[in-house]
Amino acid sequence: MGAGAVASSGTTLAYGHLLDPNRKWYNNRRIIYLNAWIVLLLITSSTNGYDGSMMNGLQSLPQWKDYFGSPTGSKLGLLNAIQNIGSLAAYPFAPYLSDGMGRRFAVFFGATIMVVATAVQTASQNVGMFIGARFLIGFGLTFAANAAPMLVTEVSYPTYRGQLTSTYNSLWYSGAIVAAWTTFGTFKVNSTWAWRIPSALQALPSVLQVCLIWFCPESPRWLVSKGRDAQALKTLAYYHADGNDQDPLVQYEYNEIKAAIDFDRTVAANVGWKSLFTTTGNLKRLRIIVALAFFSQWSGNGLVSYYLNKVFDVIGITDPTIQLLINGILQIWNLFWALLASALVDKIGRRILFISSCIGMIVFFTLQTACTAHFANTGDEGAAHAVIAFIFLFYASYDLAFTPLIVSYTVEILPFAIRAKGFTVFNFAISLSLIFNQYVNPVALDAIGWKYYIVYCCWLCFELVYVYFFIVETKNRTLEETAALFDGEDAVQHVAGAAHPGALSPTDEKSSGSFHEQHELSKA
Template structure:
């Protein structure tokens, strides 16, 4: 296999650029601004996941939560279950999620997800014992599975052509908005001397779902889903209203409709027997699924799980034991992460996906190695604990600072945690969802996203269950595992991750398939009749003919280069 970058540099058909030339495509103007405002309410689905990790970081630092649930942090196996149970719930829901997305529609699946998560958040806030708390978190994960399949797909299928990459990348970046709300909520409530110190954050986890539940009526259905289900008129109405400002004669609506219609028909013919079979047997899909599974594991096994769910334990390992300091660091870290995630999302079309993946994995590897080295220095200098502190905490030295501890090494660990998270957030947060969505063809898009979510959830369960046990047994030495795995990630991304940015700008979802399947995927057939089109609109037909000719010329160049 050649260098992946060489594949993308050849380019694919980019005729849409001629239709977008000289248009005002600023994200906040007119019909485009209205569409992006609507898409924002789809993006916040990701907040629930981000809220959970940060909330659990905050709760495990709260004495009231620890006392109510009988100090689960001292029982590594049970402690892992508290965090892993949501991912287990997600795994249980994922087999049903693609069917909900494909048959109920993207909106219908989101509505179902919100309903489940609102009920589950209420049960979590009212938990009276360990079993009720764990069960409610399982139910939250079950609901999340439906939202995580449908929401990013809906964003990618609604977005204006030039905004699809950044908006889909922003989906997973909203994870950090949820984590910010959770971190600062627990920072504020830890002072409450009752169970409300953890019940309030638990209840607020349902807030994004409440907002989406109320706004679902105003969110349009995917035009691709509508066309696939024979509702062409509704799809055309959406394209004209939100992509063309209501202009019925705008050739952009014709171009998008024709390309979506043709691509869906092509995929129906190619995968008439079984789309699940096509996902794992067709050569192009196997290349897609190999990359999707790899980056899904990378997004969870890069060492970020230590910070996402066990930051309190990591900080205690370098002598930071104060509730105030732990919750404050958690809050500041989430704002820092969100900044870098947004920066990465907004620059996917400028610098490309491949560059971001390589910069992210390389930077994380360097930072984690330095983080590990500083942790080792701190650990080797920390031996003599204050007997009074040890006695007060019944032998638990995690709340005591050694007299001879190398505080500079401990502070350096905090610095490298921030730098590591910056490199992680700039690519892994925005691209783990958007890249997977855009490389999948329509017929297997929901199912491919389900494989991504299943892989992430499986990796999370392993991380959330194993991390506390490994940290308790071998402490900082556990970090060495992540140093080695991060080096592997960089090598894998260098050889296998392909660029999906076009040579002249963003590509439609239908055209990205050429990177994996070749330009034959776009052999133009007779243009489908456009519902509601004026029969005598010669100008539109002329524009379409011009576009087809330009496509044929560009495809010929593509074959020649290959």
């Protein structure tokens, strides 16, 4: 393989000819084990989704409102925003824990804090105790959410990496579904357990992680960065090639990882916080990931995610049972579309999904705004029902890209040396956008009602223009190839040449023999 082919040819000319066509996720025991451990990491996102949906549901529970004095306005905004304030407090430490102690330790540390915090939240005796517990949940979640998706993308079998990493954020809705239907189910409980039960269940994913995380494989890239090359090679071989450390695919991955990490350390000086703002490639990355972070929360979805009851109040749907029921159905709808998009990321591509998502959101949010305005002026129940339909269609569009891709796209365009730090910047930007949303949205809805929607209609048009010009297609590339797209031809040639000095060029590939012939040759 020629050096220049790495960044331009995708799977076919990169590692595609090294893959055993008979090694699939459903018929290979080691890949099944690996994917089971990856599921343990993916449920980190479920905790986050559970929180947003739970807070939505609690606002419709009279038992919760009565116990905490029916919070409104800025007090309600604080109850929702405090988790993200807790996340902000942990951001300075999360990347150092992930890079210093390892991905698994960071997940364990964060999950442990969340278990303790949810116990305090469940036992809350006053609003101050409830707010403090939610602060701790956000603090712990930052450590787990920083490390988990990076470990998923760094340990996955190559052909499933894009789909699995995209599934991470999609499972936000799995937590949302459990929370929505739990609050719906406890609605009839005539005591504080109507909200304490949903609070307690929030700890379940974290409990599983505390108990099982040390059985999960550590990132081969992190192991190489710490000089533990033999363990990294053993991990790759065990899960990607049934234990054969001379397998062509394993050797390709191992050498490419070593070359890329070496390049970042010695050639590009692409390490540390400063490099995020000083190199051309990293500035391009930063421009994309910060924009995606804000777009993911400022697309109008924040209105429904945290203040669905207020949206329904505007269109005359005030029955708590109906609100909770629609919320539960909406989360199932969201999960379906997000998982569908996750399965298609390597077939359709990231760029097409982002552009299609923006177009759909513009159309359906505009129609939602028009119908809300019509109801406000006429009281037409048909317009209210249309608003609900357009909310569902809006979310189907949103879920095509801004649920599955924002995390996976961020971690795959960042090179290993700054992946944890760059991902922290991404999460920091999300927290800033969420805090703004959670404070401003309830105040704006109370003040100007449906007219506030017009702001989002205009912003969505800007999002479409931005993703059209700046999103780079990355489908069917290894992590190292994707990172090299932003760093220029020198990075491409160094990584390819250093990792595979004797690799075949594309023109020699036809004469190289089948996978099985190469496999036998490597063993010999």
